[in-house]
Amino acid sequence: MKGKIIFLTCFLLISYLVKAENKQVIKISTNDIDLIYKVGDNGRLYQSYLGKKLHHPSDLAYLPQEAEAYLTHGMEDYFEPAIHVVHNDGNPSLLLKYISHTENSISPEISETVITLQDDKYPVTVKLHYIAYTKENIIKTFTEISHQEKKPIELQKYASSMLHLNHSQYFLTEFSGDWANEVNMKEQPLEFGKKILDSKLGTRANMLCSPFFQLSLDQKAEENQGEILVGTLGWTGNFRFTFEIDNKNKLRIISGINPYASEYLLKPNEVFKTPDFYFTYSLSGKGQASRNFHDWARKYQVKDGGKDRMTLLNNWEATYFDFNEEKLVKLMDDAVKLGVDMFLLDDGWFANKYPRSSDHQGLGDWEETADKLPNGIGYLTETAKKKGIKFGIWIEPEMVNPKSELYEKHKDWVIHLPNREEYYFRNQLVLDLSNPKVQDYVFNVVDNLMTKYPDIAFFKWDCNSPITNIYSPYLKDKQSHLYIDYVRGLYNVLDRIKAKYPNLPMMLCSGGGGRSDYEALKYFTEFWISDNTDPIERLFIQWGYSQIFPAKVMCAHVTTWNKNTSIKFRTDVAMMCKLGFDIKLTDMSKNDESYCEQAVKNYNRLKPVILDGDMFRLVSPYGNNHTSTMYVDKAQQNAVVFAFDIHPRYAEKTLPVRLQGLDPDKMYRIKEINLMPGANSSLPNNEKLFSGEFLMNVGLDLFTKQQLNSRIVEITAED
Numbered sequence: 001m002k003g004k005i006i007f008l009t010c011f012l013l014i015s016y017l018v019k020a021e022n023k024q025v026i027k028i029s030t031n032d033i034d035l036i037y038k039v040g041d042n043g044r045l046y047q048s049y050l051g052k053k054l055h056h057p058s059d060l061a062y063l064p065q066e067a068e069a070y071l072t073h074g075m076e077d078y079f080e081p082a083i084h085v086v087h088n089d090g091n092p093s094l095l096l097k098y099i100s101h102t103e104n105s106i107s108p109e110i111s112e113t114v115i116t117l118q119d120d121k122y123p124v125t126v127k128l129h130y131i132a133y134t135k136e137n138i139i140k141t142f143t144e145i146s147h148q149e150k151k152p153i154e155l156q157k158y159a160s161s162m163l164h165l166n167h168s169q170y171f172l173t174e175f176s177g178d179w180a181n182e183v184n185m186k187e188q189p190l191e192f193g194k195k196i197l198d199s200k201l202g203t204r205a206n207m208l209c210s211p212f213f214q215l216s217l218d219q220k221a222e223e224n225q226g227e228i229l230v231g232t233l234g235w236t237g238n239f240r241f242t243f244e245i246d247n248k249n250k251l252r253i254i255s256g257i258n259p260y261a262s263e264y265l266l267k268p269n270e271v272f273k274t275p276d277f278y279f280t281y282s283l284s285g286k287g288q289a290s291r292n293f294h295d296w297a298r299k300y301q302v303k304d305g306g307k308d309r310m311t312l313l314n315n316w317e318a319t320y321f322d323f324n325e326e327k328l329v330k331l332m333d334d335a336v337k338l339g340v341d342m343f344l345l346d347d348g349w350f351a352n353k354y355p356r357s358s359d360h361q362g363l364g365d366w367e368e369t370a371d372k373l374p375n376g377i378g379y380l381t382e383t384a385k386k387k388g389i390k391f392g393i394w395i396e397p398e399m400v401n402p403k404s405e406l407y408e409k410h411k412d413w414v415i416h417l418p419n420r421e422e423y424y425f426r427n428q429l430v431l432d433l434s435n436p437k438v439q440d441y442v443f444n445v446v447d448n449l450m451t452k453y454p455d456i457a458f459f460k461w462d463c464n465s466p467i468t469n470i471y472s473p474y475l476k477d478k479q480s481h482l483y484i485d486y487v488r489g490l491y492n493v494l495d496r497i498k499a500k501y502p503n504l505p506m507m508l509c510s511g512g513g514g515r516s517d518y519e520a521l522k523y524f525t526e527f528w529i530s531d532n533t534d535p536i537e538r539l540f541i542q543w544g545y546s547q548i549f550p551a552k553v554m555c556a557h558v559t560t561w562n563k564n565t566s567i568k569f570r571t572d573v574a575m576m577c578k579l580g581f582d583i584k585l586t587d588m589s590k591n592d593e594s595y596c597e598q599a600v601k602n603y604n605r606l607k608p609v610i611l612d613g614d615m616f617r618l619v620s621p622y623g624n625n626h627t628s629t630m631y632v633d634k635a636q637q638n639a640v641v642f643a644f645d646i647h648p649r650y651a652e653k654t655l656p657v658r659l660q661g662l663d664p665d666k667m668y669r670i671k672e673i674n675l676m677p678g679a680n681s682s683l684p685n686n687e688k689l690f691s692g693e694f695l696m697n698v699g700l701d702l703f704t705k706q707q708l709n710s711r712i713v714e715i716t717a718e719d
């Protein structure tokens with residue numbers, strides 16, 4: 001009897017294990033992380049694991065089944081679904097079963113997994129795509145939805161990604177704010193129920209909230225410790241992240257287009273492709289997560305991510321709308337003196353019937369204002385060429401002022417409610433990019449300028465209004481497609497521009513950082529992170545964006561904001577990103593001017609370190625009176641440290657700043673640079689030689705007791 005029981009127990013155990021092992025296991029891996037799915041006995045797909053890489057294949061059979069991977073509306077789960085479909089017969093449910101999956105190697109460092117799911121009663125197919133960038137530990141996911149019902153099905157929800165986490169606590173950092181007050185980092189613990197981060201602004205979509213988040217697991221993550229998931233959506237429009245904690249304290253994260261007012265009628269056999277959601281999972285804090293994104297962005301995502309960037313002088317804050325040829329030529333001379341690569345002509349150069357003398361008129365009429373620029377843009381590009389600098393130009397091609405010829409001729413191209421009074425944001429309205437004719441018009445704004453003036457070397461593409469008066473004359477009875485078709489229309493235009501002018505760098509701007517997503521950055525080499533150029537504010541704004549974006553794509557200009565700060569402080573802050581100036585030399589003393597000229601030279605030398613190196617955030621401006629950030633090149637030969645005293649307190653104790661990212665066994669010479677002409681460095685042990693070990697463990701006394709002081713220290717390895 002005893003033997004029989006033992007035999008039976010063994011038999012049951014073995015058959016359980018065999019069954020467990022036979023279950024389809026799909027593993028999406030990078031060098032450090034695993035995302036693992038399993039097919040359940042019921043044929044449905046479950047996410048079993050997300051976290052540090054698991055190295056022993058035999059363990060996988062024992063992973064728990066956990067939660068359904070891509071939750072559908074209408075079945076037995078009581079929380080927010082990833083997808084909600086209404087079929088031709090009015091049935092609003094979907095039950096997805098695993099059909100197959102493929103695993104392809106796109107390159108030795110990128111692999112793609114596609115999991116195909118299908119409803120068992122309706123001909124609806126959902127394909128989950130995962131692209132793993134192994135070295136950078138980034139996973140890109142998107143979803144494709146299609147069907148073969150007779151008539152269109154209605155998509156009410158259509159997430160790009162759904163992720164499940166099972167931890168003791170969750171801390172969410174959002175990046176919210178307003179115009180000139182972007183990306184304030186606010187951390188909060190998540191409790192039962194939902195927290196939503198979203199945008200309904202349409203065009204200037206990220207003005208109030210950026211499309212990225214950090215989620216620390218079990219405890220608040222620090223720069224160099226803690227498990228953290230960082231995610232962002234590549235969609236230049238309404239986005240939504242839903243964080244929902246269920247009754248078991250498990251967290252579900254649903255990311256995608258904001259389905260708000262955006263039900264989508266999907267025709268039979270048409271494929272609805274969601275935007276990409278990108279995430280990384282760092283086991284050693286926020287700093288590593290940022291560096292993962294920076295490396296990946298430069299290598300795979302951002303337009304010309306591996307190429308150089310131009311320094312520039314922009315006339316916006318130097319002149320606003322008040323300029324003429326003479327003033328512009330004078331500014332070009334300033335650009336030459338400063339030693340920057342380009343002069344960028346901003347808003348105010350166009351329109352004749354309603355000249356663009358303020359932001360109240362002219363937007364849409366893209367010809368030079370004859371009495372302001374009698375010799376046209378051609379004269380300016382010629383002059384720039386003679387002076388040995390490049391010429392760039394500002395446009396805002398998606399928008400129109402009601403006081404413009406374009407509006408008078410083509411009201412049918414404007415998003416507006418036919419039977420209501422118009423509401424204006426910055427005195428303007430948004431053109432209807434869901435309309436192919438409007439797409440042609442917007443493409444032609446760039447194409448006409450480039451055809452007429454092939455020496456234009458750069459565009460600043462602005463977008464100052466959210467979508468207001470929400471009605472598309474083109475979409476007629478499909479109004480709920482507007483937010484989506486607008487963005488697709490925009491990408492269509494940008495694709496055409498990129499195809500015809502592949503080497504044309506462009507800056508994305510949206511009244512500052514109103515557009516800041518990685519899909520847009522496939523077309524743009526950089527973006528204007530804020531209209532707020534007060535260097536103290538910038539320390540926070542740059543700190544915020546640096547969580548996701550590399551310095552290479554973040555434009556930072558020296559201006560006259562906050563005259564309490566010296567030109568040195570302002571320039572030192574801007575040098576942490578892509579440097580530019582928005583200032584007249586007549587606003588500066590001779591001393592300031594020579595300081596800036598030297599700073600540009602230093603910047604040019606340090607560009608490979610700042611723009612292409614690894615960034616380490618050393619001391620946060622949040623909650624501190626000082627802040628410091630450093631960059632180290634990949635060979636660990638050259639580094640540069642920036643340190644700022646914002647508001648030191650009387651008798652405050654300052655600690656040495658411990659550096660990071662250096663080779664402990666290399667010897668480095670430290671040297672303070674960007675000193676005012678004639679000034680001597682007060683940095684202790686300036687120009688002395690230290691081991692990387694010393695610099696990283698003992699540190700340098702970079703902070704001072706002086707208000708609004710700044711220091712830049714160049715660090716060079718010596719054999």
Ligand code: GLA
Binds near residue numbers: 346462
């Ligand atoms: C926006 C931009 C500014 C400038 C103005 C011009 O506000 O953010 O940099 O280009 O438009 O009108």
